[in-house]
Amino acid sequence: MTDVYTLYGITHSLYTGRARSYLIKNGITFRELSTGHESFKAEVLPQAKLPTIPALLTPGGDVIRDGAAIIEYFEADNGRHNRPEGPRQQIVSALFDVIGTDGLLRPAMHYRWNFQEENLAFIRYHFFHSQRETPTRDDKTEAMMQRMQHVASIWGVNKETSDLVEALYLDYLEALNKHFEQYPYLLGWRPCIGDYGLLAPMYAHLGRDPYPGRIMQQQATRVYRWVERMNRPDQDAPEYFDAQEGFLSDDQVPQSLLNVLKVIAEDFVPETEAAATAINQWLQENQPDVGAAADRMLNKCEFVLRGQAISSVSQPYRFFLLQRVQSLYEAMNAEDQASVQKMLANCGMENILAIKLSRDIEQSENLEVWV
Known part of the structure:
Protein backbone atom coordinates (compact mmCIF):
# COMPACT_ATOMS: atom_id res chain seq x y z
CA MET A 1 0.00 0.00 0.00
CA THR A 2 3.03 2.30 0.12
CA ASP A 3 2.50 3.49 -3.48
CA VAL A 4 -1.20 4.21 -3.06
CA TYR A 5 -2.50 7.76 -3.17
CA THR A 6 -5.46 8.80 -1.03
CA LEU A 7 -8.11 11.02 -2.59
CA TYR A 8 -10.23 12.91 -0.08
CA GLY A 9 -13.58 13.88 -1.51
CA ILE A 10 -17.23 12.97 -1.51
CA THR A 11 -19.19 10.98 -4.04
CA HIS A 12 -21.57 13.77 -4.97
CA SER A 13 -18.89 16.47 -5.21
CA LEU A 14 -18.58 18.30 -8.52
CA TYR A 15 -14.89 19.03 -8.09
CA THR A 16 -13.95 15.58 -6.75
CA GLY A 17 -15.34 13.96 -9.90
CA ARG A 18 -12.80 15.75 -12.06
CA ALA A 19 -9.80 14.51 -10.06
CA ARG A 20 -11.21 11.01 -9.55
CA SER A 21 -11.71 10.54 -13.28
CA TYR A 22 -8.15 11.64 -13.98
CA LEU A 23 -6.76 9.10 -11.52
CA ILE A 24 -8.90 6.31 -12.97
CA LYS A 25 -8.12 7.07 -16.60
CA ASN A 26 -4.40 7.43 -15.98
CA GLY A 27 -4.01 4.19 -14.07
CA ILE A 28 -3.02 5.81 -10.79
CA THR A 29 -3.63 3.54 -7.81
CA PHE A 30 -5.65 5.30 -5.14
CA ARG A 31 -8.20 4.84 -2.43
CA GLU A 32 -10.92 7.37 -1.71
CA LEU A 33 -11.94 8.62 1.72
CA SER A 34 -14.54 11.18 2.64
CA THR A 35 -13.90 14.35 4.59
CA GLY A 36 -15.71 12.70 7.49
CA HIS A 37 -12.68 10.53 8.25
CA GLU A 38 -10.62 11.71 11.20
CA SER A 39 -7.49 11.57 9.04
CA PHE A 40 -8.78 14.46 6.91
CA LYS A 41 -8.77 16.81 9.87
CA ALA A 42 -5.61 15.40 11.43
CA GLU A 43 -3.36 14.73 8.42
CA VAL A 44 -4.73 16.65 5.46
CA LEU A 45 -6.16 19.94 6.67
CA PRO A 46 -2.93 21.31 8.21
CA GLN A 47 -1.26 21.14 4.78
CA ALA A 48 -4.34 21.78 2.64
CA LYS A 49 -5.00 25.10 4.44
CA LEU A 50 -8.68 25.05 3.44
CA PRO A 51 -11.33 22.38 4.16
CA THR A 52 -12.21 22.09 0.48
CA ILE A 53 -12.14 19.06 -1.78
CA PRO A 54 -10.66 17.29 -3.56
CA ALA A 55 -7.40 16.90 -1.70
CA LEU A 56 -4.79 14.27 -2.50
CA LEU A 57 -2.43 12.68 0.00
CA THR A 58 0.65 11.35 -1.79
CA PRO A 59 2.53 8.21 -0.72
CA GLY A 60 5.28 10.54 0.51
CA GLY A 61 2.90 12.40 2.81
CA ASP A 62 2.43 15.58 0.78
CA VAL A 63 -1.03 17.09 0.38
CA ILE A 64 -2.29 18.66 -2.85
CA ARG A 65 -5.53 20.62 -2.61
CA ASP A 66 -7.73 21.40 -5.64
CA GLY A 67 -8.47 19.37 -8.75
CA ALA A 68 -6.41 21.56 -11.07
CA ALA A 69 -3.37 21.22 -8.81
CA ILE A 70 -3.84 17.45 -8.52
CA ILE A 71 -3.97 17.05 -12.28
CA GLU A 72 -1.00 19.39 -12.77
CA TYR A 73 1.01 17.36 -10.25
CA PHE A 74 0.78 14.31 -12.50
CA GLU A 75 0.84 16.11 -15.86
CA ALA A 76 4.10 17.87 -15.00
CA ASP A 77 5.65 14.45 -14.45
CA ASN A 78 4.19 12.47 -17.37
CA GLY A 79 5.05 14.73 -20.29
CA ARG A 80 1.59 16.34 -20.53
CA HIS A 81 0.09 13.02 -21.53
CA ASN A 82 -3.45 14.42 -21.62
CA ARG A 83 -2.66 17.58 -23.59
CA PRO A 84 -2.96 17.42 -27.39
CA GLU A 85 -0.01 18.63 -29.45
CA GLY A 86 -1.86 20.79 -31.97
CA HIS A 110 -30.36 24.43 -10.31
CA TYR A 111 -30.98 20.80 -11.17
CA ARG A 112 -29.66 19.62 -7.79
CA TRP A 113 -31.45 22.03 -5.45
CA ASN A 114 -34.64 23.09 -7.20
CA PHE A 115 -36.13 19.60 -7.65
CA GLN A 116 -36.16 18.45 -4.07
CA GLU A 117 -39.10 16.08 -4.38
CA GLU A 118 -36.98 13.92 -6.69
CA ASN A 119 -33.49 14.66 -5.34
CA LEU A 120 -33.66 15.40 -1.63
CA ALA A 121 -33.39 11.91 -0.11
CA PHE A 122 -30.56 11.01 -2.47
CA ILE A 123 -28.64 14.21 -1.77
CA ARG A 124 -29.16 14.07 1.97
CA TYR A 125 -27.75 10.54 2.13
CA HIS A 126 -24.47 11.76 0.67
CA PHE A 127 -24.21 14.92 2.73
CA PHE A 128 -24.96 12.96 5.91
CA HIS A 129 -22.27 10.38 5.20
CA SER A 130 -19.68 13.06 4.52
CA GLN A 131 -20.02 14.23 8.14
CA ARG A 132 -18.07 12.79 11.02
CA GLU A 133 -19.95 10.56 13.44
CA THR A 134 -20.75 13.05 16.18
CA PRO A 135 -23.93 13.92 18.11
CA THR A 136 -24.36 16.98 15.88
CA ARG A 137 -24.17 15.02 12.61
CA ASP A 138 -27.80 15.68 11.65
CA ASP A 139 -27.56 19.38 12.42
CA LYS A 140 -24.34 19.75 10.46
CA THR A 141 -25.87 17.93 7.51
CA GLU A 142 -28.83 20.30 7.40
CA ALA A 143 -26.58 23.34 7.80
CA MET A 144 -24.35 22.25 4.94
CA MET A 145 -27.31 21.56 2.67
CA GLN A 146 -28.85 24.95 3.41
CA ARG A 147 -25.54 26.64 2.73
CA MET A 148 -25.18 24.94 -0.65
CA GLN A 149 -28.75 25.79 -1.59
CA HIS A 150 -27.95 29.43 -0.83
CA VAL A 151 -24.90 29.22 -3.10
CA ALA A 152 -27.19 28.18 -5.94
CA SER A 153 -29.14 31.41 -5.55
CA ILE A 154 -26.11 33.71 -5.46
CA TRP A 155 -24.89 32.11 -8.70
CA GLY A 156 -27.98 33.48 -10.38
CA VAL A 157 -30.44 30.61 -10.04
CA ASN A 158 -33.91 31.78 -8.94
CA LYS A 159 -37.56 31.57 -9.95
CA GLU A 160 -37.12 34.30 -12.55
CA THR A 161 -34.13 32.67 -14.25
Missing part, protein backbone atom coordinates in the same frame (compact mmCIF):
# COMPACT_ATOMS: atom_id res chain seq x y z
CA PRO A 87 -2.55 24.46 -31.14
CA ARG A 88 -6.27 24.36 -31.89
CA GLN A 89 -6.82 21.21 -29.87
CA GLN A 90 -4.74 22.57 -26.99
CA ILE A 91 -6.91 25.67 -26.77
CA VAL A 92 -10.16 23.71 -26.99
CA SER A 93 -9.01 21.26 -24.32
CA ALA A 94 -7.98 24.02 -21.91
CA LEU A 95 -11.17 25.97 -22.62
CA PHE A 96 -13.42 23.03 -21.81
CA ASP A 97 -11.52 22.64 -18.54
CA VAL A 98 -12.60 26.18 -17.60
CA ILE A 99 -16.15 25.67 -18.85
CA GLY A 100 -16.68 22.45 -16.94
CA THR A 101 -15.08 23.57 -13.72
CA ASP A 102 -16.63 27.02 -13.57
CA GLY A 103 -18.96 27.69 -16.50
CA LEU A 104 -21.77 25.20 -15.88
CA LEU A 105 -22.37 25.87 -12.20
CA ARG A 106 -25.81 27.42 -12.71
CA PRO A 107 -27.45 24.37 -14.30
CA ALA A 108 -25.55 22.06 -11.94
CA MET A 109 -26.89 23.85 -8.87
CA SER A 162 -34.89 28.96 -13.89
CA ASP A 163 -36.63 28.58 -17.27
CA LEU A 164 -33.71 30.29 -18.99
CA VAL A 165 -31.15 28.13 -17.17
CA GLU A 166 -33.01 25.00 -18.25
CA ALA A 167 -33.39 26.12 -21.88
CA LEU A 168 -29.68 26.87 -22.17
CA TYR A 169 -28.71 23.58 -20.56
CA LEU A 170 -30.96 21.52 -22.82
CA ASP A 171 -29.58 23.27 -25.92
CA TYR A 172 -26.07 22.48 -24.72
CA LEU A 173 -26.98 18.89 -23.87
CA GLU A 174 -28.43 18.35 -27.34
CA ALA A 175 -25.32 19.74 -29.04
CA LEU A 176 -22.98 17.64 -26.89
CA ASN A 177 -25.03 14.52 -27.58
CA LYS A 178 -24.67 15.10 -31.32
CA HIS A 179 -20.91 15.39 -30.95
CA PHE A 180 -20.72 12.04 -29.18
CA GLU A 181 -22.46 10.42 -32.14
CA GLN A 182 -19.07 10.59 -33.84
CA TYR A 183 -16.47 10.26 -31.10
CA PRO A 184 -16.31 8.85 -27.56
CA TYR A 185 -14.36 11.85 -26.21
CA LEU A 186 -14.15 15.56 -26.93
CA LEU A 187 -11.14 15.38 -29.23
CA GLY A 188 -11.35 11.87 -30.55
CA TRP A 189 -10.50 8.54 -29.07
CA ARG A 190 -9.02 9.37 -25.69
CA PRO A 191 -9.72 11.97 -23.00
CA CYS A 192 -7.97 15.33 -22.90
CA ILE A 193 -7.75 17.76 -19.99
CA GLY A 194 -11.02 19.29 -21.18
CA ASP A 195 -12.85 15.99 -20.74
CA TYR A 196 -11.90 15.90 -17.06
CA GLY A 197 -12.99 19.48 -16.50
CA LEU A 198 -16.28 19.01 -18.30
CA LEU A 199 -17.03 15.86 -16.34
CA ALA A 200 -17.07 17.82 -13.07
CA PRO A 201 -20.69 19.07 -13.34
CA MET A 202 -21.82 16.40 -15.79
CA TYR A 203 -21.15 13.52 -13.39
CA ALA A 204 -21.90 14.41 -9.78
CA HIS A 205 -24.77 16.85 -10.34
CA LEU A 206 -26.21 16.49 -13.82
CA GLY A 207 -25.51 12.83 -14.53
CA ARG A 208 -25.99 11.28 -11.10
CA ASP A 209 -28.64 13.21 -9.17
CA PRO A 210 -32.03 11.57 -9.84
CA TYR A 211 -33.89 14.32 -11.70
CA PRO A 212 -31.17 15.61 -14.06
CA GLY A 213 -29.74 12.11 -14.39
CA ARG A 214 -33.03 10.94 -15.81
CA ILE A 215 -33.03 13.83 -18.29
CA MET A 216 -29.56 12.87 -19.46
CA GLN A 217 -30.41 9.20 -19.79
CA GLN A 218 -33.58 9.86 -21.75
CA GLN A 219 -32.62 12.87 -23.86
CA ALA A 220 -28.85 12.54 -24.26
CA THR A 221 -27.92 8.87 -23.99
CA ARG A 222 -24.55 9.40 -25.67
CA VAL A 223 -23.64 12.04 -23.10
CA TYR A 224 -24.63 9.64 -20.34
CA ARG A 225 -22.38 7.00 -21.87
CA TRP A 226 -19.51 9.48 -21.93
CA VAL A 227 -20.07 10.13 -18.22
CA GLU A 228 -19.86 6.38 -17.60
CA ARG A 229 -16.83 6.11 -19.87
CA MET A 230 -14.96 8.81 -17.98
CA ASN A 231 -15.21 6.74 -14.81
CA ARG A 232 -13.77 3.56 -16.33
CA PRO A 233 -10.09 2.80 -16.86
CA ASP A 234 -10.33 1.52 -20.43
CA GLN A 235 -11.50 3.32 -23.58
CA ASP A 236 -15.00 1.86 -23.12
CA ALA A 237 -16.20 2.60 -26.65
CA PRO A 238 -17.76 -0.66 -27.97
CA GLU A 239 -20.54 1.21 -29.80
CA TYR A 240 -17.98 2.92 -32.04
CA PHE A 241 -17.25 0.21 -34.60
CA ASP A 242 -14.40 2.24 -36.15
CA ALA A 243 -12.82 3.18 -32.83
CA GLN A 244 -9.21 4.30 -33.07
CA GLU A 245 -6.63 5.55 -30.58
CA GLY A 246 -5.27 8.94 -29.62
CA PHE A 247 -6.48 12.42 -30.42
CA LEU A 248 -7.82 13.32 -33.85
CA SER A 249 -5.09 13.75 -36.44
CA ASP A 250 -3.95 17.01 -38.02
CA ASP A 251 -5.17 19.15 -35.11
CA GLN A 252 -8.80 18.57 -36.09
CA VAL A 253 -11.55 20.10 -34.00
CA PRO A 254 -14.86 18.67 -35.24
CA GLN A 255 -17.62 21.05 -36.23
CA SER A 256 -19.86 19.16 -33.83
CA LEU A 257 -17.62 20.26 -30.95
CA LEU A 258 -17.50 23.85 -32.18
CA ASN A 259 -21.30 23.75 -32.17
CA VAL A 260 -21.16 22.85 -28.48
CA LEU A 261 -18.87 25.80 -27.81
CA LYS A 262 -21.20 28.07 -29.75
CA VAL A 263 -24.08 27.20 -27.43
CA ILE A 264 -21.93 27.62 -24.33
CA ALA A 265 -20.51 30.95 -25.54
CA GLU A 266 -23.93 32.54 -25.32
CA ASP A 267 -23.73 32.31 -21.53
CA PHE A 268 -20.02 31.91 -20.82
CA VAL A 269 -18.64 34.94 -22.68
CA PRO A 270 -20.93 37.68 -21.32
CA GLU A 271 -20.63 36.34 -17.78
CA THR A 272 -16.84 36.22 -18.05
CA GLU A 273 -16.76 39.80 -19.34
CA ALA A 274 -19.04 41.00 -16.54
CA ALA A 275 -17.10 39.09 -13.89
CA ALA A 276 -13.79 40.55 -15.09
CA THR A 277 -15.19 44.07 -14.81
CA ALA A 278 -16.50 43.39 -11.30
CA ILE A 279 -13.31 41.76 -10.04
CA ASN A 280 -11.08 44.43 -11.55
CA GLN A 281 -13.17 47.04 -9.75
CA TRP A 282 -12.73 45.10 -6.51
CA LEU A 283 -8.98 44.88 -7.10
CA GLN A 284 -8.75 48.61 -7.64
CA GLU A 285 -10.69 49.34 -4.48
CA ASN A 286 -9.01 46.77 -2.22
CA GLN A 287 -5.44 46.40 -3.55
CA PRO A 288 -4.74 42.97 -2.02
CA ASP A 289 -1.13 42.25 -1.11
CA VAL A 290 0.96 39.99 -3.31
CA GLY A 291 0.44 36.49 -1.95
CA ALA A 292 -2.93 37.29 -0.38
CA ALA A 293 -5.52 34.55 -0.80
CA ALA A 294 -7.88 34.99 -3.73
CA ASP A 295 -11.37 34.29 -2.42
CA ARG A 296 -13.52 31.91 -4.43
CA MET A 297 -16.41 34.41 -4.63
CA LEU A 298 -16.31 38.20 -4.72
CA ASN A 299 -18.70 40.99 -5.66
CA LYS A 300 -21.78 40.67 -7.85
CA CYS A 301 -21.69 40.96 -11.61
CA GLU A 302 -24.63 41.43 -13.95
CA PHE A 303 -25.09 40.53 -17.59
CA VAL A 304 -27.93 40.01 -20.07
CA LEU A 305 -28.70 36.62 -21.55
CA ARG A 306 -31.41 36.14 -24.17
CA GLY A 307 -32.87 39.45 -23.10
CA GLN A 308 -32.96 38.55 -19.42
CA ALA A 309 -30.76 40.05 -16.71
CA ILE A 310 -28.67 37.63 -14.64
CA SER A 311 -26.95 38.57 -11.39
CA SER A 312 -24.21 36.31 -10.03
CA VAL A 313 -21.20 36.48 -7.77
CA SER A 314 -17.92 36.91 -9.63
CA GLN A 315 -15.41 34.10 -9.27
CA PRO A 316 -11.66 34.71 -9.52
CA TYR A 317 -10.99 30.97 -9.94
CA ARG A 318 -12.48 31.14 -13.44
CA PHE A 319 -9.71 33.52 -14.40
CA PHE A 320 -7.01 31.38 -12.80
CA LEU A 321 -8.02 28.64 -15.24
CA LEU A 322 -8.58 31.04 -18.13
CA GLN A 323 -4.98 32.25 -17.72
CA ARG A 324 -3.92 28.80 -18.91
CA VAL A 325 -5.88 29.17 -22.13
CA GLN A 326 -4.41 32.61 -22.72
CA SER A 327 -0.86 31.51 -21.88
CA LEU A 328 -1.07 28.69 -24.41
CA TYR A 329 -2.26 31.14 -27.04
CA GLU A 330 0.38 33.76 -26.26
CA ALA A 331 3.16 31.17 -26.59
CA MET A 332 2.09 30.27 -30.16
CA ASN A 333 3.58 31.62 -33.36
CA ALA A 334 1.57 34.07 -35.48
CA GLU A 335 0.28 31.39 -37.85
CA ASP A 336 -1.05 29.22 -35.05
CA GLN A 337 -2.57 32.22 -33.31
CA ALA A 338 -4.42 33.16 -36.48
CA SER A 339 -5.76 29.62 -36.79
CA VAL A 340 -6.96 29.67 -33.19
CA GLN A 341 -8.56 33.09 -33.62
CA LYS A 342 -10.48 31.92 -36.67
CA MET A 343 -11.69 28.82 -34.87
CA LEU A 344 -12.88 30.73 -31.82
CA ALA A 345 -14.56 33.39 -33.95
CA ASN A 346 -16.59 30.65 -35.61
CA CYS A 347 -18.08 29.65 -32.27
CA GLY A 348 -18.42 33.03 -30.56
CA MET A 349 -15.51 32.47 -28.18
CA GLU A 350 -12.94 34.88 -29.64
CA ASN A 351 -13.26 37.38 -26.78
CA ILE A 352 -12.00 34.93 -24.16
CA LEU A 353 -8.44 35.46 -25.38
CA ALA A 354 -8.53 39.08 -24.23
CA ILE A 355 -10.72 39.01 -21.10
CA LYS A 356 -8.25 39.37 -18.24
CA LEU A 357 -7.97 40.54 -14.68
CA SER A 358 -5.58 43.33 -13.79
CA ARG A 359 -3.78 40.89 -11.47
CA ASP A 360 -2.84 37.27 -12.15
CA ILE A 361 -3.64 34.41 -9.80
CA GLU A 362 -1.35 31.50 -9.03
CA GLN A 363 -1.42 28.47 -6.76
CA SER A 364 1.09 28.59 -3.92
CA GLU A 365 1.25 26.23 -0.96
CA ASN A 366 -2.25 24.92 -1.65
CA LEU A 367 -3.86 28.34 -1.97
CA GLU A 368 -4.93 30.48 -4.91
CA VAL A 369 -3.18 33.80 -4.34
CA TRP A 370 -2.89 37.19 -6.02
CA VAL A 371 0.34 37.83 -7.89
